[in-house]
Amino acid sequence: MTALTPARATAPPGAPTIGAAGTGQIDASSFPPQLRAFVEVSRLVKAEGLLERARGYYAVVGVVLALALAACGAGMILLGESWWQLLIAAALGVICTQIAFVAHEAGHRQVLAGGRANTRLARLLAGVVGLSFSWWDSKHSRHHGNPNQVGKDPDIEVDTISFLPSDAAEARGLRRWITRRQGWLFFPLLTLEGLNLHLHSARHLLSRRPTTRRFTEMALILGRTAVLAVPAFLLLPPLMAVAFLAVQVAVFGVCMGASFAPNHKGMPVVAPSARLDFFSKQVRTSRNIAGGWWATLLYGGLNYQIEHHLFPSMPRPHLARAREIVREHCARLEVPYAEVPLHRSYLIVVRHLNEVGLAARDPFECPMLGAR
Numbered sequence: 477m478t479a480l481t482p483a484r485a486t487a488p489p490g491a492p493t494i495g496a497a498g499t500g501q502i503d504a505s506s507f508p509p510q511l512r513a514f515v516e517v518s519r520l521v522k523a524e525g526l527l528e529r530a531r532g533y534y535a536v537v538g539v540v541l542a543l544a545l546a547a548c549g550a551g552m553i554l555l556g557e558s559w560w561q562l563l564i565a566a567a568l569g570v571i572c573t574q575i576a577f578v579a580h581e582a583g584h585r586q587v588l589a590g591g592r593a594n595t596r597l598a599r600l601l602a603g604v605v606g607l608s609f610s611w612w613d614s615k616h617s618r619h620h621g622n623p624n625q626v627g628k629d630p631d632i633e634v635d636t637i638s639f640l641p642s643d644a645a646e647a648r649g650l651r652r653w654i655t656r657r658q659g660w661l662f663f664p665l666l667t668l669e670g671l672n673l674h675l676h677s678a679r680h681l682l683s684r685r686p687t688t689r690r691f692t693e694m695a696l697i698l699g700r701t702a703v704l705a706v707p708a709f710l711l712l713p714p715l716m717a718v719a720f721l722a723v724q725v726a727v728f729g730v731c732m733g734a735s736f737a738p739n740h741k742g743m744p745v746v747a748p749s750a751r752l753d754f755f756s757k758q759v760r761t762s763r764n765i766a767g768g769w770w771a772t773l774l775y776g777g778l779n780y781q782i783e784h785h786l787f788p789s790m791p792r793p794h795l796a797r798a799r800e801i802v803r804e805h806c807a808r809l810e811v812p813y814a815e816v817p818l819h820r821s822y823l824i825v826v827r828h829l830n831e832v833g834l835a836a837r838d839p840f841e842c843p844m845l846g847a848r
Contacts, residue, residue, distance in 0.1 A: 526798050534587045549707075569729075607697075627748045659827065660826070670725040735778055743814065765815070
């Protein structure tokens with residue numbers, strides 16, 4: 477794990493920001509290279525219409541997801557009392573992940589034209605998968621503003637798994653045991669991530685902190701829980717119904733955790749006091765997953781993590797073209813652009829977590845004795 481040191485890249489005093497002809501266009505000729513790069517990339521992205529909404533694409537996605545949910549409901553009724561129902565539960569976990577991706581995109585104003593409409597859609601879809609949009613929005617906004625920056629990015633704060641050696645060293649009891657092995661336990665622990673997300677949402681909504689649309693989100697989550705749990709217990713014996721709900725939550729957790737982890741874990745960590753230009757900070761702390769259309773389907777566009785961080789409001793189908801533009805500028809400026817195959821990204825995550833977990837080990841412990 478590496479740390480980015482403090483650096484500044486801002487326009488020099490008195491640098492012009494508006495073209496001399498009064499065209500309203502930014503004159504970036506005197507900007508530092510990285511800052512100028514983002515201005516140039518933004519201009520190309522806008523010229524190609526990559527920030528325009530893709531309503532047709534999301535309409536198709538919405539119809540497909542609605543039909544998939546309907547098929548699962550029909551499958552539950554037709555199968556009746558059968559352990560094959562667990563396949564339906566697993567499918568629901570995958571579908572909920574895909575719905576969460578669209579909620580994420582609506583939260584970034586990628587789906588609909590208006591900001592309020594996107595927010596309402598994001599809140600509704602988050603409720604459908606059992607999450608609080610207000611909790612996620614606050615957390616995710618801080619992450620986008622300061623990716624991998626110590627003390628500012630909530631996604632690298634300790635939460636069972638430690639992402640920083642300093643957190644690993646402070647682990648005690650069961651968490652210390654887990655931390656020492658957290659790389660190898662990463663995928664098994666993801667089966668609990670869905671439950672963890674639900675608990676964070678409930679804790680946020682039940683807290684006394686100011687929360688937007690608290691009761692609306694509570695109603696959505698309670699309604700969603702009833703729609704999922706009541707049919708399960710009506711159609712299935714209690715033990716089978718509990719197994720059905722457990723599988724759904726476990727698959728949802730694995731899919732969600734496996735989608736987010738490869739994008740930043742193992743990338744450079746930014747020191748608390750560091751000041752970096754926007755382009756360098758977003759590119760150097762993010763990692764893309766190679767694969768094309770199937771990776772976009774699997775990850776909901778998060779396989780283009782670099783481009784998503786540079787242009788959070790860019791719709792999913794436009795990210796592939798943006799990748800070509802960003803890669804070209806990174807190559808010219810010699811800014812590291814991380815993109816790896818799917819399997820390698822998980823190997824990097826596991827290795828990184830194991831290296832962090834070394835800080836939780838007893839310095840007097842003999843590795844040879846521990847291997848016996």
